Amino acid sequence: MIYGLPSLCVLPMYLNNLKQYFGFDSLRPGQDKVISKVVDGHSAAAIFPTGSGKSLCYQLPALQLPHLTLVISPLLALMKDQISFLHSKGIQAASIDSSQTWEETQQVMQGVRSGNIKILMISVERLNNERFRQFISQVPISLLVVDEAHCISEWGHNFRPDYLKLPQYRQLLNIPQVLLLTATATPAVISDMGQKFGINSDDIVITGFYRHNLDLTIAPTPENEKQAALFQTLSSNPSLPSIVYVTLQKTAEDLAVYLQQQGMMAQAYHAGMDSERRQQIQNDFMAGKHQCIIATIAFGMGIDKSDIRRVIHFDLPKSIENYSQEIGRAGRDGLHSDCILLGSKSGLNVLENFVYGDTPDQSAIETVLRLIQQNVPQWEVVQLRLSKESNIRMLPLKTLLVYLEMADIIEPQYTYFADYRFKLLVDQQFIINQFQGERQQFVSDIFACSPKARTWHTVDFDALWQTTQAERKRVVAAIDYFSEKGWVALESKQMTDVYRVTNPNFDIGREATRLYQLFKAKEQSEISRLDNMLSFFESEQCLSHKLASYFADHHAPQQCGHCSVCRGNIATLPSDTQQAEVSENMLKAWCDPFIAACPTPPSAAAITRFLCGMTSPLHTTIKARQLSGFGKMEQYPFQQTLTQISQCYPHLT
Structure with missing residues (x-):
């Protein structure tokens, strides 16, 4: 692994694009190392703290690479912010996402096909879409970028099973290089990410996590004193841009009302609000119309506001990784900023309940295993339906399916939408007349096997197979082509995952016990993560040094001089009030x-x-x-x- 140090010079090949498009004269520590590796044809990983310019590590190479740069991004708001930024620099970038109209998506796809669009951003779930995979497989791709790459690791704080499929998709799409980006990776996670994508340790670049301008304070605060403590902190200088993080949406709403009643310009922000309202609050905060946001962790991803002076945790964060990510939004301009935790253990039960709620019952796992044995050799899964049938939440259900793949019980074949329907935008005969011979007959058969209900035709794939023996893939390609030409409007729904049952001869009871133990181990790992976080907040060591060490940065000073421990205040978080016994x-x-x-x-x-x-x-x-x-x-x-x-x-x- 390479620890990025301030560079004395910048490679000349970057200077023109760096200055012309981004207006920078030089690169930050670590950026030049990552960019040179990518441009030289290597896969790489950039482990940089929040606000250290990870995005430039793919944006600059994308201008020089011959083909498309495909970016996996976890959040729609993050994509939109990045694309707006790139457009402002004159760089052709776009996303394909759920907020777009059919016409907008078609326009983006055409831009990608023609090579006009250099950077395409998608969610990881988009790769489950059969139609998208068919489209993107025909496009030459130079680089796959995985943002928030720690999501691929079960050792990470935000494991997402769909990320585990990315190495497989990389091979399927024949992408020669990959770049992993993350701000929160422990040594175990870094090793896991590198192994899954085959990245050499020499091509993993880690810059220091220590932030000299962040003042870290752990302020032990009993639950009934938190509101007053928050108001006192904010009112000491109400003009400073501030983010207050809470766990629950209701807390965000209640605190915003309380602060407004005290005469402060505060706004709540959480995932329960509609997207337009959230966007308006974010825009107002960026423009300085509101100085204080009371938010769940839904706020902050991709916020490029350099002058946030305070990040206050009203509730405990979910982990050290979350804490690091959230305080990392303060002081990106390098100026002094305060990071304050109003600490008590009162919210610990809520955080633990999030963990325990994701562990399925062993009987629920047995339900899934029985379904597999009943559907040999091919098992088709509609995840929402299976979630209801087994009583397993969606995220742990996806994790269970991945565990079953790793045990060689099932093997993913493909994903398709069970239902395709289209609406004619031109005359049906006009479409048929665009083809000749066997292809014309095939198109006629598609229409003949697509009964109409009011204005929409639903494709009957079974009838088509009986009539023409046409493979589903060819039919989908044809109606996709109609859509591209603007002849039909196309809709698809009820995503179905198809698995081959590779080993049906397992003992249900024994296998369910093994899988249940995996979930229990993961549960214990998450509970330990909470314990580690509490130990960190009550540490007798310099907080800045301990935080940097957690993320494999051993170059931070032993005593930072700007944390509550260095000021002589070792925290002991007050415990929750004793709950009444329930008879x-x-x-x-x-x-x-x-x-x-x-x-x-x-x-x-x-x-x-x-x-x-x-x-x-x-x-x-x-x-x-x-x-x-x-x-x-x-x-x-x-x-x-x-x-x-x-x-x-x-x-x-």
Whole structure:
């Protein structure tokens, strides 16, 4: 691994584009090393802290590489910000995303085909789209860029199973180089990312995580004093641009109202708001119309505001990685900025419940395994339907499917949309007349096998196979072509994953136990991550040094001189107030209606999730939120509640 140090010179080949398009005379530490590796034909990884210019590491090479640069980005808002920035620099970039009209998507695809667009940004889920894969496979690609690349690692704080497929897609699309970007990777995650993409350790560039201008303060604050402490902190200098991070959407709303009542210009921001409202709040903050945003972690990804002077954590962050990412949004201009945690352990149960809510019951895993054995040799999965059938949340369900792939029980074949429908924009006979011979007959058969309901025709692939023995791939290619030509408007839905069952002869009970243990290990890893975070906040060591060391930066000073520990204030976070004991009669009054509503007897863990207010597909089906017991014990520790339930209902597993 290479630790980037300030460069004494910049390679001449970059100077023209760097100055012409971006207006910079030189590159930041680490950027020149990464860019030279990419331009020289190597795959690479850039492990830079938030705000250190990771994006330039692909934007500058993209101008010199012969073909398309394909960027995987995790957030729509991030894509839009990046594209607006690139357009302002005269660089042809675009995205294909769910917010676009059919016409807009077609325009982007045409620009990519013609080579006019140099950078295309998509979400990782876009690669599951059969039509998109068919389109992009015909486009020569020079470089695959994976932003937030730590998502590929199960050791990371934000594991996303779809990222595990990226090395496979890279091979499928014949992409010669890959560039990984992340701001939050521990040594274990860095090693895992490099191994999955085959990147040599010499091509992994790590710059220092230490930020000399960030003042880190851990301020132990009892829960009932937090609002007053927040107001006091903000009112000391209300003109400073500030972000206040909270865990729950309701907290964001309540705090914004409280601060507004105190005469402060504060706005709530969270994923529960519609996108237009969120965009307006973000624009107002960027323009300085609002100086304070009270936000969940939905806010901040891609925010390129250099003068944020304060980042305040009203609630505990989810991990050290999240904390680092969030405080990294302060002081990107290099000027002094304050990062303050109003620390107490009161929100710890909520964070732990997020973790416990994602561990499926062993019986739910058995349901999935039975379905596999019942569908040999080919298993077709509509994930939303399987989630409801098995009562496993979508994210852990995707993780389970990946575990099954890794165990060689199933092998992914392809993904398709079960339903394709189109609306004619020109006369049907006109389309048929554009072809001759066998192709004309094939097009006629497509229309003959696509019954019309009002204005939309639905393609009957089974009927087409019986009529013409045409492969589905050819039919999809044909109607995609009609769409490109502007002859039809095309819609597709109900995404279906097709797996080949490679080993149906497994023992369901034994395999379910093995898989359940994997989830329990992951659960324990996440709980340990929370424990590590608490230890960090209560550390006797310099906070800046300890944070840098966590991310493999061993060059930070032993004593930074600008954190609460260096000022002699070692934190002890106040514990939660003791919750009242819940009697067995009260427990049964809350739980019995839930048990009665369940189609099969629930596990003790399922009842605990109900009491702790965790959502699941089953809860939606039986309308559990309407039952009086839902969420009654959300402030109680999960394990303590589980023990009580097991004692109250000893016959449940």
